[in-house]
Amino acid sequence: MATTRTDPSRGRRLHRRHDRSFRPKRTPTALHLLMNIFAEFHAVLAKSLDALVAEGKLPAGLDLSRAVVEPPRDITHGDLSTNAALVLSKGAKMKPRDVAELLSAKLAADPRIAGTDIAGPGFVNMKLKPEIWRDLARSILTLGEKFGDGTMGGGKKVNVEYVSANPTGPMHVGHCRGAVVGDALAALLEKTGHDVTREYYINDAGAQVDVLARSVHHRYREALGENVGPVAEGLYPGDYLKPVGAALATEFGTKYQTAPEAEWLTLFRERAIAAMMDLIREDLKALGVVHKVFSSEKNDIVGKGRVNEAIEYLKSRDLVYTGVLEPPKGMKPEDWEPRPQMLFRATQFGDDVDRPLAKSDGTWTYFAADMAYHLDKYRRGFERLIDVWGADHGGYVKRVDAAVKALSEGRATLEVKLCQMVNLLDKGEPVKMSKRAGTFVTLRDVVDEVGADVVRFVMLTRKQDQHIDFDFAKVREQSKDNPVFYVQYAHARHRSAFRQAKANFADLDTSDAALAKADLSRIGDADELALLRMLSGYPRILEAAAEASEPHRVAFWLYDLASTFHALWTRGNADPSLRFVLPEDRETTLARLALVRNVGITVASGLRLLGVTPAEELR
RNA sequence: GACCCCGUAGCUCAGCUGGAUAGAGCACUUGCCUUCUAAGCAAGUGGUCGCAGGUUCGAAUCCUGCCGGGGUCGCCA
Numbered sequence: 001m002a003t004t005r006t007d008p009s010r011g012r013r014l015h016r017r018h019d020r021s022f023r024p025k026r027t028p029t030a031l032h033l034l035m036n037i038f039a040e041f042h043a044v045l046a047k048s049l050d051a052l053v054a055e056g057k058l059p060a061g062l063d064l065s066r067a068v069v070e071p072p073r074d075i076t077h078g079d080l081s082t083n084a085a086l087v088l089s090k091g092a093k094m095k096p097r098d099v100a101e102l103l104s105a106k107l108a109a110d111p112r113i114a115g116t117d118i119a120g121p122g123f124v125n126m127k128l129k130p131e132i133w134r135d136l137a138r139s140i141l142t143l144g145e146k147f148g149d150g151t152m153g154g155g156k157k158v159n160v161e162y163v164s165a166n167p168t169g170p171m172h173v174g175h176c177r178g179a180v181v182g183d184a185l186a187a188l189l190e191k192t193g194h195d196v197t198r199e200y201y202i203n204d205a206g207a208q209v210d211v212l213a214r215s216v217h218h219r220y221r222e223a224l225g226e227n228v229g230p231v232a233e234g235l236y237p238g239d240y241l242k243p244v245g246a247a248l249a250t251e252f253g254t255k256y257q258t259a260p261e262a263e264w265l266t267l268f269r270e271r272a273i274a275a276m277m278d279l280i281r282e283d284l285k286a287l288g289v290v291h292k293v294f295s296s297e298k299n300d301i302v303g304k305g306r307v308n309e310a311i312e313y314l315k316s317r318d319l320v321y322t323g324v325l326e327p328p329k330g331m332k333p334e335d336w337e338p339r340p341q342m343l344f345r346a347t348q349f350g351d352d353v354d355r356p357l358a359k360s361d362g363t364w365t366y367f368a369a370d371m372a373y374h375l376d377k378y379r380r381g382f383e384r385l386i387d388v389w390g391a392d393h394g395g396y397v398k399r400v401d402a403a404v405k406a407l408s409e410g411r412a413t414l415e416v417k418l419c420q421m422v423n424l425l426d427k428g429e430p431v432k433m434s435k436r437a438g439t440f441v442t443l444r445d446v447v448d449e450v451g452a453d454v455v456r457f458v459m460l461t462r463k464q465d466q467h468i469d470f471d472f473a474k475v476r477e478q479s480k481d482n483p484v485f486y487v488q489y490a491h492a493r494h495r496s497a498f499r500q501a502k503a504n505f506a507d508l509d510t511s512d513a514a515l516a517k518a519d520l521s522r523i524g525d526a527d528e529l530a531l532l533r534m535l536s537g538y539p540r541i542l543e544a545a546a547e548a549s550e551p552h553r554v555a556f557w558l559y560d561l562a563s564t565f566h567a568l569w570t571r572g573n574a575d576p577s578l579r580f581v582l583p584e585d586r587e588t589t590l591a592r593l594a595l596v597r598n599v600g601i602t603v604a605s606g607l608r609l610l611g612v613t614p615a616e617e618l619r
Numbered sequence: 620g621a622c623c624c625c626g627u628a629g630c631u632c633a634g635c636u637g638g639a640u641a642g643a644g645c646a647c648u649u650g651c652c653u654u655c656u657a658a659g660c661a662a663g664u665g666g667u668c669g670c671a672g673g674u675u676c677g678a679a680u681c682c683u684g685c686c687g688g689g690g691u692c693g694c695c696a
Contacts (some may be wrong), residue, residue, distance in 0.1 A: 040661065066637090072641065082647060086676070096676070121676060122638045205695055297696095328692050330620030341693070352622060353694090366696050394623045395691035418624075421690085462632075465624055467689080469631075483644080486659055493656075495674040500655045537635085546637055556633060559643080564661095570651085570660035578653050618658065 003358040023216050034139040034540040036150070037132070039079055042069045044113075047077055048106040049084070057102055062091045071537060077131075078117070078125035079533060082388040085122040096122030119267040124590065133532040135518040140535065140598045141516040145528065145605040148539045152546060155192030159377050160186040162388035163291070164201040167276040168212045169238055171283045173470065174390070177419045179443075180459040180611070182388035182553035183289045185417065187609045197382070200291040204273050205298040212236060212271035212276070217256070220246025221270070224257055244275045286447045287455065288611045295376070307364050311377075311408060313359060319345045319406055325353060344371070348403035367396075371403040376403070378412045385414045388551065391465070394418055410436060417549055420463045425471040450475050453612045458485035460555040460610055483559050486601065488615040490562035494600035495616050500581045501593055508590070512601075515594040522591035525578070526570050531595065534564055535602050542609075551610065558606045566597050 036041070045067065045434035052058040072081040092099055100122040107126060108116045114127045140147045162182020165175050166607075190196045198371055202210075213218055215235040222228045223246040231237040248256075256264040268611050277294070284290065301307060314320045327336045343354040357368040364527040385404065389396070395493070397416045424441060426429040431441060447455055454475055460482055475482065495545065503559060523529065538556070545553035572579035577596045580592040604614040 030655090068635095068638095070635075070638095073641095081639090086638080087675080123639065206696055208696065278640075331692070336693080337660075339694080343693095356693055361694080363694090365694065370696095391624070391690060391696090393691085396696095397622055399625075418690095420624075467625085468633075486644095489658055491657085494626075495660090497655060504655090528694090541635070548636070553635075556643090557635090559633095566659055567661085570656080570657085572655060573657085574651070576653085576655090581655050615658075619655070 004367040005088075009306045011097060024352060027467060029596045032131070033142060034536075035143075035147070037136065037536045038071075038540050042067075044107065044110055045069060045082055045084055045103075046341065047112075048103060049088075052102055058088070058092050058099070059130075060092075062088050064088070067390060071533070072123075072125060075215070075530065075533070077119060077123075078115075079128040080126040081473075082126075083122075084122060085118075089122065096324075100124050100261055120363045126596055129193045129531060130524065133529050133536070134523060135597050136536055137255050137520055137523070137594055138516045140601055141594060142479045142603055142614060144512060145608065147601060148191060148542050148605055150192040150539060150543055150546075152192045152543050153189060153459060155193060155195050156384060157197070158189055158194045158312065158386060159197050159199055159380075159382040160189070160386045160388070161199045161201055161377075162186075163289070164203065165280060166210055167204050167210060167273045167280065168236060169180060169276060169599055170240055170279050173424055173441050173443055173446050174422055176287060176443045176446070176455055177422050177464075178388045178390060179284060179287055179289045180456045180550060181417065181419055181464050184456075184554070184610050185386065185388070185549055186545050187611070188551050188554065188598050191609055192542055194546075198291045199293040199377075201297060201370075202273075202277065202294055202296045203297075203366070204296055205302050205369060205505070209269050209273055212241075212272045214245050214261070214274040216241050216248070216262060216268050217261075220248045221245075221250035221257055224254055224255065231477065240270070240279065243570050244272055247271075248274075268459065271588065279517045283443050283447075286452060287450050295373060299372065301369050301376060302361060302364065304508075306376055307368050309474050310372040312408060313342060313369065315558070319348065320357065321345065321354075323354065325356070338587065344399075344403070344406075346399050346402040350410045351398040355399045355402075365401060367403075370400060372613060374400060374412075374414070375406050375407040378408045383408070384413045385412060386417065387414065388419060389415045391418045391420045412482060417464055420467045423467060423469045425469055425473075427473040431472070446472075453488070454482060454484050454610050457487070458482070460552045463550065463552055483555075485618065486566075487558045487562045488612070489554075489608065489618055490565045491603045491614040492617045493565070494596050494603070495579045497593065497596045504581055504583045505586060505589065508586070510597075511589075512597060515597055518590040518594045519587055520591050520594060521586045525594055527571065528595055529594075531564055531599065534561060534599055538602055538606070554606055554609060558603060558610075561599065561603065561606075565603075 008361045031143075049058065049062065049064060051061050053062070064086045064087075065083040067082060068384055069080055069082045072078060082103075082514075085096045085103055089096040089099050097118065100118045104116045104118055104124050107113055107124065112129055112132055114129045116124055116126050160182055162185075163171075163179045171179075183270055186196045186198045211234065215231065215237075218228055218235060219232055223242070248268065255267075257502055261340070267466070277312060311320060321343055322340050323339045324340050325343070335553060341356045341360075341361065342358045346355045347353060355367055356365055359365055374385060387400070397418070401414050404412050449472075458470065458475060459468065501508055501510060523532070541553060541557045545551060566579075571579075580589070580593075580596050582589050600614075607614045
């Protein structure tokens with residue numbers, strides 16, 4: 001396996017490239033926009049190190065790639081902390097504390113650093129001048145929701161394929177996790193400077209779409225008034241096919257009522273798939289998910305001979321052969337019989353066994369088509385492919401990874417994000433669902449009932465490889481168990497503070513531009529500065545989340561931010577002098593509104609990234 | 620049998636890709652509304668990070684082996 005998650009060198013490399021390339025440019029005329037404080041001070045650290053090398057106090061060629069500048073766990077340790085001395089001591093052949101002494105003295109000379117000290121085994125802690133936080137506040141007001149935009153991706157093309165539900169019916173709740181995770185991941189990658197394409201793969205070439213066509217034919221006859229009885233075993237029984245059958249009845253009358261299957265199968269299949277895709281697109285739209293590209297297995301891959309091309313390519317590399325697979329050990333398939341098959345040498349690329357490409361009836365396996373599809377993505381210029389799948393497809397990862405490696409000669413990378421199951425519950429009791437029996441809860445039902453905001457946020461309150469319990473009773477409650485309200489409430493409160501300000505100062509200019517000019521030296525309370533310090537972590541969180549492909553981190557961070565803001569807000573209850581709006585003090589009000597607006601901008605940015613509406617008010 | 624994921628407070632889960640004294644919500648105990656919307660806040664109780672080794676200045680995090688739970692395993696998609 002060589003996916004991103006298991007390749008330890010990958011993250012490091014990206015970090016370093018980003019950090020090194022970040023050189024704050026100071027233009028005397030414009031305000032220097034503080035974007036990522038940690039990246040900036042990593043640059044300061046590198047400069048200090050260079051100086052120490054030039055002075056001969058440290059040897060040249062030290063590897064700074066493992067050194068990080070981060071917020072200390074405990075704020076009494078200062079604003080920034082670096083492990084540089086610990087990381088460098090070995091290469092410098094010095095004790096960590098001694099390296100720390102040198103770095104500490106050098107860093108203390110930076111005009112923006114108020115002081116440094118050494119702690120523990122050799123951490124260097126830095127205390128920044130409060131003016132830094134006020135610069136940050138002004139920067140956020142100037143940037144607006146661009147705050148947090150990053151260049152980490154370097155404009156690189158990334159293809160994110162997600163949902164890709166079979167076109168045999170409306171989406172059920174189980175699909176919505178992948179939809180939300182994929183969508184948020186795509187947004188996150190865009191925010192961090194990637195050129196993202198959101199894509200959906202339509203599995204419309206298999207046997208199941210023929211079943212769909214037959215199911216529609218049943219509904220068609222039904223619509224013509226024929227007494228067809230219940231839907232036959234093995235067909236899709238859902239009512240959602242009735243309108244499709246009815247439309248065909250209107251259009252073609254009795255033409256295909258008794259005709260042999262061969263006469264209508266293709267037509268009915270195409271109409272049915274088109275109708276189902278319309279349905280699915282509507283469902284996705286209700287959830288706020290919009291794909292840019294829909295690739296059809298049948299029309300874009302198989303029909304265009306892409307599978308043949310892929311196989312021919314592999315054959316030319318001697319990666320295809322005819323062989324007989326061993327039955328899997330430990331389980332005894334009853335109908336197992338050894339059979340020669342066309343196989344792809346997946347084992348040469350890290351898979352456990354070689355994989356079949358053709359079925360016994362001569363048609364391609366799903367894998368063969370999927371392989372060709374991934375080659376198609378690569379040929380469209382994507383060297384980074386991300387697929388979001390359900391965890392039940394976990395056993396399929398290695399072979400597609402092997403295929404991508406083989407077909408791109410190692411130039412393309414595939415990351416598969418597996419989303420664990422969503423356990424659907426009602427008051428703690430499992431809800432039974434069966435698509436074949438037609439008893440399943442649709443995504444639409446859930447979205448209509450609790451709203452897209454709640455569905456989306458809940459789906460992001462777990463790491464994707466962790467199970468989620470989605471309990472209707474709880475989600476319906478719209479109580480404080482629902483973290484989405486907690487975060488939205490922070491945004492609503494920020495709006496409320498502005499309404500309050502207008503009520504007290506009718507003529508007050510509270511535009512972001514005006515707030516950026518406020519006298520921010522009036523922001524001095526420890527909790528106020530702590531809030532700004534927290535906001536400074538936003539770009540950092542986005543980068544880390546993007547690098548790990550873990551959008552849930554943004555949701556958790558927003559929750560923490562909301563918590564910090566609520567705490568500050570509530571202090572005003574006990575001590576009116578700490579309120580944001582002070583009817584007696586226009587200037588301080590303006591400064592505090594600037595702070596509040598910083599929170600509002602950042603919460604809105606984060607929520608929008610996750611596809612959740614920043615609420616104006618919650619009542 | 621093989622492969623993948625998970626195991627952290629009573630419960631549900633985070634833990635910033637190896638850092639300092641392991642965090643949050645729920646639950647439980649105790650306070651805060653003549654209100655900048657209390658859908659909120661503050662404090663307290665609660666941990667052998669599944670077990671055992673290893674790697675190093677340092678491990679919940681990385682490696683190995685076990686234990687427990689889930690998922691998957693030729694011609695379904």
